[in-house]
Structure formats: structure tokens, C-alpha cells
Amino acid sequence: GEMSESTARKEREKQKAKDLKQAKESFEMSVQLLLIAEDSLKKVNPKFLEGIDNDARLKIDLAWALFKAERIEDLPKAEDALEEAEAKCERVFGKDFERAKRVRGSFCAEKALLVRTLLLRGAAAVVKRESDEATRLLERSFR
Numbered sequence: 001g002e003m004s005e006s007t008a009r010k011e012r013e014k015q016k017a018k019d020l021k022q023a024k025e026s027f028e029m030s031v032q033l034l035l036i037a038e039d040s041l042k043k044v045n046p047k048f049l050e051g052i053d054n055d056a057r058l059k060i061d062l063a064w065a066l067f068k069a070e071r072i073e074d075l076p077k078a079e080d081a082l083e084e085a086e087a088k089c090e091r092v093f094g095k096d097f098e099r100a101k102r103v104r105g106s107f108c109a110e111k112a113l114l115v116r117t118l119l120l121r122g123a124a125a126v127v128k129r130e131s132d133e134a135t136r137l138l139e140r141s142f143r
């Protein structure tokens with residue numbers, strides 16, 4: 001009857017709230033692990049990191065985890081990480097992916113990484129209510 005539908009709906013809502021809390025806790029743990037990984041990566045000789053994108057990927061994952069953990073107070077850290085990731089992608093892949101094209105013959109994976117960075121930077125701009133910057137970043141991600 002009506003009472004059981006209402007009870008079932010409340011149970012679903014309660015379960016959804018519990019799932020969201022668990023997801024947020026998982027992202028919080030991810031942030032902590034990614035910060036440890038970032039500290040560890042800083043100890044690696046920069047010479048070994050010149051031609052690889054591992055640190056850029058780590059920074060993108062850290063920014064994503066900060067967003068998903070809803071750590072708005074850490075938005076500047078996420079933005080810095082994304083700007084550093086974008087600069088690293090450009091250094092490693094080349095300005096128009098020319099290095100990636102030369103080395104691998106294609107650049108789809110590299111382009112996807114840069115698009116992800118731009119989309120996250122655009123999301124950060126939206127959170128900060130910087131609509132012009134958000135538009136600029138999102139338009140860049142579609143090129």
C-alpha cells in the first residue's frame with residue numbers, strides 16, 4: 001500500500017545518502033594517498049621526469065579527488081595542480097602534440113589527458129563564478 005511505498009522510498013533515500021557519504025570518504029582517502037604520492041614524486045630526480053607525464057597524471061587525479069571530496073577550500077591547490085599538469089603536458093607532448101605524433105604516430109591518449117585538464121580547470125572557474133574563464137577553458141577543450 002501507500003505506507004510501504006513511502007517506507008521503501010525513505011529506505012532508498014537513506015541508502016543513497018549512505019552511499020554518497022562512503023564515496024566522499026573514499027575520495028578523502030584518495031586525496032591523502034595522492035598527496036603522499038606527490039611528495040614521493042618530488043624526491044625523484046627531475047631529470048628522470050622530463051619526458052614522462054606521470055607527475056601530470058598525478059596532479060590531474062589529485063584535482064579530481066579534491067573536487068569529488070568537495071574540498072572547496074582546496075580549490076587553489078587543485079587549480080595550481082591543473083595548471084602545472086597542463087604545462088607539463090605541453091612540455092612532454094609538444095605544443096600541438098608534435099612530439100607525441102613523432103614518437104607514437106598518434107596523440108589521442110595525450111589529447112584526452114589535456115582535455116581532462118582543461119575541463120577540470122573550467123569546472124574550477126565555474127565554482128569561482130568566473131564565467132568568461134570557464135568558457136575560454138571549455139572552448140579550448142573542444143579544439
